[in-house]
Amino acid sequence: MTATELDGQCSCPYGADGMFCKHCVAVGLAWLARGEPIAEPSAVPEKITDERLRGFLQARDPRWLADELLRAAQADPLLRARLEVAAGADARHAFDERNLRTRLDDVIELDDYVSYGEAYSHFGRVADVLGEVAELIGAGFADNAIELAEYAMELIEASAGAVDDSNGEVGGALALAQQIHLDACTAGGPDPVALADRLVDRALSSDYEVFLDAMPGYAEVLGEAGMTRYRQRVEAAWQALPPKQPGVYGDGRFTVTYLMERLAECQGGTDALIEILAHDVTSGYDVLRIAQKLADDHRDEEALVWIQRGLDDFGGAVHGDRLRSLGADCLLRLGRREEAARHLWANFEDSPSLADYQALHAAAGEDFPVWRERALTLLRAQPAAVERHMGVRYVQSAGRSVLVEVLLWEGDVDHAWQAAQQGGCHQDLWLRVARARAATHPADALPVLRRAAERLIEQKNRSSYQQAAELLAESEALSMRCGQSEGFQAYMVGLRAANKPKRALREELDRARLPGG
Structure with missing residues (x-):
């Protein structure tokens, strides 16, 4: 200045x-x-640079420097530990972790419930203290970081029930602690056998999948001795499982089986994993997992054998559509287009949908016209929609909804409109086909938009009134296009009169500058 x-x-x-x-x-x-x-x-004080400060310190009396360092070390346990290691102490015992352990207690243990609005800031504080644990790794105290990370995981899991975890912050904090733990194990020197035991024990007891994905990340850390112990523990737990029963869950099988699968894949690749997966095949989903893994490895012929087994043994129920879709992918890669189309036709025939129609179209290639005619014949034979009024809700069957969607996707608006008129469709689809129809026949779309607006009005809330006003404004524009402006004004007069007590509706209609007020 x-x-x-x-x-x-x-x-x-x-x-x-x-x-x-x-x-x-x-x-x-x-x-x-x-x-x-x-x-x-006044003059701005000159900034002291590192070089100038170093020169100053080098000129000080060593006793003065020692006193200053000791004073600083009293407030900084990490600095104290580094000085002790420099003086010849064992790094495994130099750092006094009591203060940091207490800080973990203070920030993670909860006396009161943490609400949704408080969870973000709470776990921000947890992350800050975990960051201090992570700093130990680079400072040469990785073994301390291992213990503190494991302690933090125990605390986080124990307090999880006192937190509104709608946004998954508990999982995020545990993931951060696990990453710190892996980094510390990589930098430190943990006993591999004891570490293997802790990884398995925590994975089997955790309600939050802690160390569930330890493999392959910890394989190098564990080395031969640790991996041998890890495999012994996991295999023992797996062999102790009772025979798998279809539809039975919650027996601890998932965790043990998952650990076994990751271990097998880590040490033996695809074949070892498939051997584990094939151990207990009791559903189409079990077969699907095997076939998917084979397909991912481009072993399509083998995948097809399993897919056929799944369809034969389990009747295609539940996961049959996914098995057939995967089979179609494999067949297409093998150049067997006709067989792929038959798989996809079976899916479409079981439960017609636009997605299945599109898949059939992509697979059939030049033969699609034959499949298309079969598909449209099936869709035209579906029962027409049945609509009934229940209070302010309309209950409507699907009718010819898939046929309408298919024809719209193909750009055949006229036949889509005809299908909707003859067989009905879902309400949101009625709006889509009406808007498409409005491009050439605006008068045809008017009743559909008005009917949709009237149904929204019957819901009697501000949001539905806003949507109704938007539809009516759209109707006004169409009315002007087809020369029915006077008829629309008369319609709005009647609509306003019939809903006169609804003040919020009047406000929304006025805000949209609709006539009749």
Whole structure:
């Protein structure tokens, strides 16, 4: 600042951002009005650089330096530990982790319930302390970080029931602690056999899948001895499982089987994993997992054998459509287009949908016209929609909804409109086909938009009124296009009169500048 300049600071939001705010302007004008000269600013203290500070310290008495370091170390356990290691102490025992362990207790253990709105800041504090644990790794105290990360995981799981975890912050905190743990194990020197036991014990007891994905990340850390122990523990748990029963869950099987699968894949690849997966095949889903893994490895012929087994043994129930879709993918890669189309036709025939029609179209290639005619014949034979009024809700069957969707996807708006008129369709689809129809026949679309608006009005809430007003504004534009503006105005007069008590509706209609008010 020069002798002809003003500077200022203020605690308001603008001032906090470094701006010369209106408060500074007001004070400055008042001060200038007094006619006092602007004093030269005091000199800004020179910044001490690292190089200058190093030179200063090198010139100090060693006893003074020692006193200053000891004083700083009293407030910084990590600095104290580093100094002790430099003086010859064992790094495994130099760091006093009691303070950091207490900090983990204080921030993670909960006396009161943490609500949804408080969860983000709570876990932000947890992440801050976990960050301090992570700093130990680079400072040479990885073994301490291992213990503290495991302790933090115990605390997080124990307190999880006292947190609104709608956004998954518990899982995020555990994932961070697990990453710190793996980094610490990689940098430190944990006993591999004891580590293997802890990884398995925690995975089997955790309700939050802690260490469930330990493989292959910990394989190098564990080495031969640790991996041998890990495999012994997991295999023993797997062999102790009772025979798998179809439809039975919650018996602890998932965790043990998952650990076994990851271990097998880590040590033996695809074949070892499939051997585990094939151990207990009791459903189409079990077969699907095997076939998917084979297909992922481009072993399509083998995948097809399993797919056929799944369809034969389990009748295609539940996961039959996924088995056939996967089979079609394999067959297409093998150049067997006709067989692929038959798989996809079976899916479409079981439960027609636009997605299945599109898949059939993509697979059949030049033969699609034959499949198309079969598909449209099946869709036209579906029962027409049945609509009934229940209070303010309309209950409607699907009718010819898939046929309408298919024809719209193909760009055949006229036949889509005809199918909707003859067989009905879902309400949202009625709007889609009506809007498509409006491009050439705006008058045809008017009743559909009005009917949809009237149903929204019957829901009697502000949001539905807003949507109804938007549809009616759309109807007004169509009415103008087809020369029915007077009829629309008369319709709006009647609509407003029939719903006169609904003040919120009137407000939304007025906001949309609709006539009749």
